[in-house]
Amino acid sequence: MTREEKSIAIEDLTAKLAEANIVYIADTSGLDADTTSNLRRACFKAGIKLEVVKNTLLEKAMEASDKEFGDLPSTLKGNSSIFISDVANAPAKIMKEFRKKSDKPYFKGAFINNEIYIGDNLLDSLAALKSKEEVIGEIIGLLQSPAQRIISALLNNAEQKGEAAE
Template sequence: MTREEKSIAIEDLTAKLAGVSVVYLTDTSGLDAETTSNLRRACFKAGIKLEVVKNTLLEKAMEASDVDFGDLPSTLKGNTSIMISDVANAPAKIIKEFRKKGQKPILKGAYITEDVYIGDENLDRLASIKSRAEVIGEIIGLLQSPAKRVLSALLNNVEGKSEE
């Protein structure tokens, strides 16, 4: 790779990292072609961008980015794939699903809205993070519950009076 190609690759990676709130770094080395293809397909269906990257280029892109990735660049050793998503727990769920059949992909680290998680031991915690849609659904459910009880009580009260 020439210097100019490296510079372009760093600019592209920096642009991809700009404004993202969810970035996972994984090790996908050793996956066979079929498993890799299935992983890419699952990521595409979930709206996750998956790309194998060169560690030095990604590290320079992280440094050039306005985002503070904390200690995440320290995980850039060996084979690295980057997963970029809008949903915080989506990449973790896909990794967990693929780990049922094998030992990879391995979570190196993740950046989720200013929080940095280092190490594969965080996978369960990341998978259990509720998405924005799930949180909104729970809030709506909680707000609707008292209203439903009031309406039910009023309807029961009205029905009881009309029978008298």
């Protein structure tokens, strides 16, 4: 790779990092072709961009970015792939699903809404996070429940009065 190609790759990665609020880093080496293809397909279906990256280029892109990646560059050893998503728990769920069959992909770390998570032991916790849509749905459900009970009580009361009038 020439110096110019490296520069272009760093600029490209920096732009991707600037747009993303959720970036996972994992080691996907050792996966056979079929599993890798299935992983890419699962990521595509979930709206996750998966890309194998060179550690030094990603590290330089992190340094060039306006975002603070903390100790995340220290995880860039061995093979690295980045998962870029709009949903905080989506990459963790996919990794967890694929790890039912093997120990890969190995979770290295994540940048989620300006928070840094490092270590494979956090994968289960990240997969258990609720997405924004799930939290909003729960809140709407909680808000609707009392209103539905009041409406139901009023309707029952009106029906009972109607029966008594007859």
